[in-house]
Amino acid sequence: MATPAAPSTHTVGPYRLIGQIGEGGMGVVYLAQAPDDRRVAIKILRPSVVGDAHGRARLAREVTSLRRVRSPRIAEVYDADPWGETPYVVTRYVPGPSLREVVDQRGTLGALALTRFAHGLAQALVVVHRADVLHRDVKPSNVLIEDGEPVLIDFGLAQLSDDMTLTQTGWLLGTPGYLAPEILYGDGPTPAADVHAWAATVTFAATGRGPYGTGPAIAIMDRARRGESNLAGVPPGLADVLAAALRPEPSNRPTARQLVEWLDVRLAAMPAPVAVRPPELQPSAQEWLVPHGSTAAMAPLTAEPPDEGSRRWPRVAFWLSMLLLIVAGTTVAPLVTGMWVVCSGWVLRTLALGSATLRARRVAHGHRRRDETLCAILIPWFALRTSLSSGISALCVAVAAASFVALARFGPESVETPALVSAGVIAALAAWDGPLTRDVRRGGRIVTENLPRSGLAFAILVVLLLALATGLFAVQQVTGTSYAPFSG
Numbered sequence: 001m002a003t004p005a006a007p008s009t010h011t012v013g014p015y016r017l018i019g020q021i022g023e024g025g026m027g028v029v030y031l032a033q034a035p036d037d038r039r040v041a042i043k044i045l046r047p048s049v050v051g052d053a054h055g056r057a058r059l060a061r062e063v064t065s066l067r068r069v070r071s072p073r074i075a076e077v078y079d080a081d082p083w084g085e086t087p088y089v090v091t092r093y094v095p096g097p098s099l100r101e102v103v104d105q106r107g108t109l110g111a112l113a114l115t116r117f118a119h120g121l122a123q124a125l126v127v128v129h130r131a132d133v134l135h136r137d138v139k140p141s142n143v144l145i146e147d148g149e150p151v152l153i154d155f156g157l158a159q160l161s162d163d164m165t166l167t168q169t170g171w172l173l174g175t176p177g178y179l180a181p182e183i184l185y186g187d188g189p190t191p192a193a194d195v196h197a198w199a200a201t202v203t204f205a206a207t208g209r210g211p212y213g214t215g216p217a218i219a220i221m222d223r224a225r226r227g228e229s230n231l232a233g234v235p236p237g238l239a240d241v242l243a244a245a246l247r248p249e250p251s252n253r254p255t256a257r258q259l260v261e262w263l264d265v266r267l268a269a270m271p272a273p274v275a276v277r278p279p280e281l282q283p284s285a286q287e288w289l290v291p292h293g294s295t296a297a298m299a300p301l302t303a304e305p306p307d308e309g310s311r312r313w314p315r316v317a318f319w320l321s322m323l324l325l326i327v328a329g330t331t332v333a334p335l336v337t338g339m340w341v342v343c344s345g346w347v348l349r350t351l352a353l354g355s356a357t358l359r360a361r362r363v364a365h366g367h368r369r370r371d372e373t374l375c376a377i378l379i380p381w382f383a384l385r386t387s388l389s390s391g392i393s394a395l396c397v398a399v400a401a402a403s404f405v406a407l408a409r410f411g412p413e414s415v416e417t418p419a420l421v422s423a424g425v426i427a428a429l430a431a432w433d434g435p436l437t438r439d440v441r442r443g444g445r446i447v448t449e450n451l452p453r454s455g456l457a458f459a460i461l462v463v464l465l466l467a468l469a470t471g472l473f474a475v476q477q478v479t480g481t482s483y484a485p486f487s488g
Contacts, residue, residue, distance in 0.1 A: 013081055015042055026154070031093060039093045040078060043154075044086055056082040063089065069131045073124035073309050075144070077463075079217035090401040094151045099205055100140035109205045111235055112270060117150050118238065119263040124152040125198060125256035129191045132358075136189050139178045140204050155337055171446045176217040177210035181225045181248045192250035195259065199245035207233040211246055237266065251442075314458055315448040321465035324426050328472035330424030331417060333482045334405050338427055342394040345431045348443025349386035354379060389436040396434045401427040409483060420481065 010017045017034040018039075022029040027045040034040050045059075059082040066077040097105075098226075099117075109117055121143060128135055137154065145153045154302040183189060203211040212220045213228035223229075227248035231239045247253050247342060254262070301456035329337035346420055358375045404423035408416045451458060 012042055012044065012086055013079075013084065015040065015090065017042070018104050021303070032090075034078075034090075039294060041075065041091050041093045043089045043091070045088065056087065059087065059089075065131060069133065071124065071127040071129060073120055073149075073151060074127060075151055091153065094146050095142040096144045096146035096151070098141045099143040099145060099150070099201065102145050102388055103140065103205065103208050107436075108208050111223075113148070114202070114206050114235070114268065115238065115263060115266050116148070117205050118198075118241075119260065119267060120150040121198055121201065122263060123255050123261040124150065125191070125194050126260055128152070129194070129256055134189050134191065135194050135197070137178075138194055138201055139175045140201055143201060151439065176220045177212050177222070177224065180250065181227065182250050184221050184225050190250055191256065192253045195245050195253050195256055196250075198256070199242045199257070202238075203229075203231060203234060203242055206235070206238070207231075211242070211480065237370065251445075274411075294424060314451070317462050318448060318451060318458075318465075319444070321462050321469070324469040325465055325472070326428045327421055327424035328469040328476075330427065331420045331476040331481060332472050333484060334401075334408070334420055334423060335483055335486065336400065337424065338397060340425055342390065342397055345437070345440045346383065346386060346390040348447070349390055349439040350379065350382045350443075351446055352439040352442035353382045353386055355442075357382070386439065389439070393431060393440070394437055397427050397430045400430040400434070408481070416481065425484065 007171065012030075012032065013037045018031040018033060020028060021031045021041065027043045029044045030044065032040050032042045037221060059080065063077055063080040063082070070076055075091045075094050077089060077091050077332050081088055089313075103109075108114075121138075125135070125138075135152065135154070138152070142152065144153055148372035176199045178197045183193055200211050203209070210220070210230060212223040214220070227246070229243070229246045231242055234242060241254075241259065245253050245259065261355075326337060326341060329340070354375050357378070358371055401423040404419045404426065408419035408423065411419065432444075451461065
């Protein structure tokens, strides 16, 4: 791998180089002074990373996206020159050691520091993902510790190396032990892959090793593919969160936002400091770290994270309310309700395809303002592409519920309502979990992720759905059941 040479003039563009502070797979990092006298970090990129004119254009697009991301939890991108003789990227200088250096030299993090670290790193991912950027290489050496808080570096830049393959023993686009299983199988990266790497990095902070042990890279990657993580030594409550984030199936992992919410609960329940000391007397790094093997690092925290049921109850309540609404509608107008269920599934499929297309474009080309407009224009095309699967799903819904609807229409009056209730439940299940319904569930997740976040607003939404369902049941008792658009 070619190493970028330090410019002989000791300047890069308008920046004066002070000294080398690091070197990685993408290039060499220098401490530099900006024209306004700020200290910045300059990464001089390797030729294999920048590539030809296409690669330089891609770098320019990525930097345009990354410069809009601002957070104390990340080393923001300030400037770049993709087209110069010496291509470089300028980021905020973080005067602190990496997590790997901290753990190697001083030991693993104690219980409070570990939770703070996990919380801060999850906050960094929330900011990055909100900008539709992926990191792809979250690992201990890419997390710096500044004033006891984590700062994520190189966010979004790792994807510039998409075309790079195995360049040296054990080195890939990402680091074995931190790469998500789906990446090892050849799937494209998603925010879930960053969440997996977050969990692996937090495991290192807690234990001094990755979740898949040590040894040859191929053995580590094989354990990752099998989901054979080892969280021994992680505080029990936090271990549950890490286990969820290390699940082999990406769709089963929590989002970065969920991680922040869970860790908010843990931090709020942890004991506060006995006294507030002046800044100059705040604990040093040695005080919030503990040596390897110390039992203090393994002591369980007082607050347990929400269990699986408490994490899922809002969306469960929403979808149960929707199920009750479908059942109520079926008792009033089964055929119309069936058509509404099928059309709703079509809309969710279209939403899932549009969202996936938008994310793929931003991964490949960076964040551009016209992306949302273009995807909105392409909605009819997305709907056309999902029409076949929606048609097959409609047939399955009709076949599943037809016998119960026929029984309600032509059977004894006493079985009409129970038969229609059964038809509504079966139709909803067939539309949600029948053949070719994976994109329906993906679209459903997008809907639930955009539901009101406040407890009161969400409770009002659920109450309104339940009230509507109750009203439909009342209408059926008064007017009976209509089999429109058919009659007789």
